[in-house]
Amino acid sequence: xxxxxxxLKNIGTAQAFPIGFEELEQAVKDKxxxxxxxxxxxxxxxxxxxxxxxxxxHKYSIVPRFLNDVSILDTSIELFxxxxxxxxxxxxxxMNKIAHEDGELAVVxxxxxxxxxxxxSTVSSYSMEQIAETAPHHTKWFQLxxxxxxxxxxSMVERAEQAGFEAIVLTIDTVMLGWREHDVRNQFSPLKKGxxxxxxxxxxxxxxxxxxxxxxxxxxxLLANIYHPTLSWxxxxxxxxxxxxxxxxxxxxxxxxxxxxxxxxxxxxxVSNHGGRQLDGVVGSLDALPAVVKAVDRRIPVILDGGVxxxxxxxxxxxxxxxxxxxxxxFVYGLAYAGEAGVRQVMQNLYDEFKVSMGLAGVSRVxxxxxxxxxxN
Ligand code: FNR
Numbered sequence: 001x002x003x004x005x006x007x008l009k010n011i012g013t014a015q016a017f018p019i020g021f022e023e024l025e026q027a028v029k030d031k032x033x034x035x036x037x038x039x040x041x042x043x044x045x046x047x048x049x050x051x052x053x054x055x056x057x058h059k060y061s062i063v064p065r066f067l068n069d070v071s072i073l074d075t076s077i078e079l080f081x082x083x084x085x086x087x088x089x090x091x092x093x094x095m096n097k098i099a100h101e102d103g104e105l106a107v108v109x110x111x112x113x114x115x116x117x118x119x120x121s122t123v124s125s126y127s128m129e130q131i132a133e134t135a136p137h138h139t140k141w142f143q144l145x146x147x148x149x150x151x152x153x154x155s156m157v158e159r160a161e162q163a164g165f166e167a168i169v170l171t172i173d174t175v176m177l178g179w180r181e182h183d184v185r186n187q188f189s190p191l192k193k194g195x196x197x198x199x200x201x202x203x204x205x206x207x208x209x210x211x212x213x214x215x216x217x218x219x220x221x222l223l224a225n226i227y228h229p230t231l232s233w234x235x236x237x238x239x240x241x242x243x244x245x246x247x248x249x250x251x252x253x254x255x256x257x258x259x260x261x262x263x264x265x266x267x268x269x270x271v272s273n274h275g276g277r278q279l280d281g282v283v284g285s286l287d288a289l290p291a292v293v294k295a296v297d298r299r300i301p302v303i304l305d306g307g308v309x310x311x312x313x314x315x316x317x318x319x320x321x322x323x324x325x326x327x328x329x330x331f332v333y334g335l336a337y338a339g340e341a342g343v344r345q346v347m348q349n350l351y352d353e354f355k356v357s358m359g360l361a362g363v364s365r366v367x368x369x370x371x372x373x374x375x376x377n
Contacts, residue, residue, distance in 0.1 A: 006352045017338065017345050021309035021330060024346065028333045035188030036098040040332050043276030044178035049284070050276030053307030056284030060316050063373035065362035073355055074365040077324055079117070079301055080167065080246050080267070082139060086351050087318060087366055088116045091275075091305045091326035092143035092169060092250070094123035095195035099336035104198070105134050106335060110343035112138040114351070119143050119169055119326065122156065123196035123226070130198070132163035141167040143250065145174060146228040146235060147206075155205035157243050168243055169270065170236065173251030175229045178278040191226070192219055233264055240265045248303070251278075253288040255295035258302075268301040268323075275306055275328050286317060293321030311353025315361060318369040 010019075018024040029037050043050025077087045090111050096103035103125040111118040117139040120131050128142060142160035147153045157168055183189060190196065194215065200206050200222055210221045240247050246267035252258050253273060261269055271289050273282045285306035296302055304317045305326035317325045327350065334346030363369050 006356055010349075010352075017342070019349065021333075024330070024333045024337060028336045032099070032336050035183075035186045036190070036336075038182035038186055039098065039180075039188055039190060040329060040336075042180060042182040043280065044180055044278055045280030047276060047280065049273050049278075049280050049282045052282070052284030052287065053273065053276055054284075054309075056286035057307055057313050057316055059377055060286070060320070060374050061377055062312075062315065062319065062357075062361050063375060064360060065373075068362045068364065070359040070362060070364045072364060073359055074367075075351075075355060075358065077366055079324065082166075084117060084139065084324075085115050087314060087324045087354075088347065088351060089303060089324055089326040090116060090118045090331060090347075091272075091328040092119040092121040092171070093328055093332055094121035095125055095190040096332070096335060097125035097195050098190050099332050100339050102339055103335075104131055106340035107331060107343050108135045108138065108140070109340050110331075110347065111135065113344060114347055116347060117141065120165070122199055123191065124198040125195050127198040127202040128156075128160055128163050128165065129202065132165070136164065140165045141169050141248070143169040143171055144239075145171055145226055146231050147225045148228050148230075149205075149209060149225055150235075152203060152206045152209070152225060153239075154242055155203055156199060157239070157245075159199075159203070161243065161245060165245070167246040167248060167267070168239065169248045169250050170239060171250045171274075172231065173272070173274050173278045174227070175231050176227045178274070179280065180277065191222065194219060196222065233260060236261070236264045236266065248301075252292060253283055253285070255291040258292045258295045262296065262299055266300065268303065269296070270303045270305060270326065271322070272305045272326075286320065289317065289320050289322060308350075311350055311355070312357045314350065314354040315357045315369060315372075316374060318366060319372040319374040321370055 018027045108118045108131050112135040119141045121143050122145040142165040210217045248268035249261050250270035252269045271292050273285050301323040303324045304322040308325045314325050330346045331343050334342035
């Protein structure tokens with residue numbers, strides 16, 4: 001398909017779907033309650049980190065090359081020995097039932113259709129076994145929030161292995177919950193409301209720790225377990241020993257931490273500030289990327305997330321050395337707006353714009369995007 005076709009196929013199709021991120025965010029605001037909407041949209045504190053993520057993309061500009069044959073665009077990438085047709089991933093996002101009753105099941109169905117790897121959150125509304133049953137042959141990774149009770153962490157890792165998940169993504173920036181003013185103002189905690197039950201109510205080790213079978217005891221047990229301020233490199237090394245799956249760390253921003261990750265035997269990293277939801281006043285993830293890429297020196301894959309809301313953002317992240325990018329809020333808004341079809345539409349639009357951007361920048365293969373000239377304004 002030529003680039004003209006990619007654009008024109010969306011014109012004259014009478015689709016009512018909001019095309020841009022800002023439009024979609026507004027449409028979702030009009031559609032769902034303020035509690036869940038703000039939970040998804042907002043960042044921690046005064047939202048500097050959230051703004052930094054977007055601002056970082058605006059600081060960079062591509063200098064395209066022309067007169068290259070871009071009739072065939074190869075957007076595929078390789079991760080852990082598997083080829084994927086796009087450089088996109090679904091970032092782990094918990095508690096999808098706050099956006100739509102079908103929650104993660106709708107998301108993984110769309111992911112399977114588009115052949116985009118799916119990363120499931122620990123705090124999902126549906127269990128990893130339900131996800132595996134819905135998309136048995138699709139590439140799925142499991143995101144782990146370390147538990148204060150290690151046995152629960154390892155029980156979940158073992159279940160993920162058995163359910164056919166292909167990697168473990170340990171999130172390291174959430175040893176306690178960020179200071180989220182909107183959630184306090186709206187008195188909205190999806191954790192306390194039980195939207196994150198999926199992987200816990202099905203975990204025998206977790207369930208055996210509860211004082212009784214009331215829902216109060218369940219939430220109490222969950223809140224007591226989910227944060228882990230003692231998380232350390234020893235835990236990372238232990239995790240590496242306990243699983244045969246590749247282990248990725250999510251939340252790396254400092255090049256020295258990237259080096260330590262490689263020393264600890266980690267197989268990949270996510271450069272991420274958790275979508276600006278954890279530490280406020282933190283560097284935008286794209287701003288942190290170049291130094292991390294330099295430190296990693298192609299030894300392991302580097303995935304970037306945070307503020308990737310357009311196809312051109314994907315191109316910029318790859319030009320700065322990311323192996324792939326993960327998408328968070330856009331697909332959650334798609335889910336809230338139109339369920340599975342909404343998720344598919346958002347990700348398809350992002351991908352189509354990326355493909356057009358790659359062709360217009362004069363690059364025909366993702367593998368060559370890192371050679372593009374990108375300047376800081
Ligand atoms: C998240 N994120 C997240 N990360 C994680 O490791 N485990 C999780 O359960 C969640 N949950 C979650 C919920 C919601 C509502 C959002 C918006 C985000 C962070 C996510 O994986 C990713 O880092 C960011 O969403 C990327 O930024 P953008 O794409 O949302 O700007």
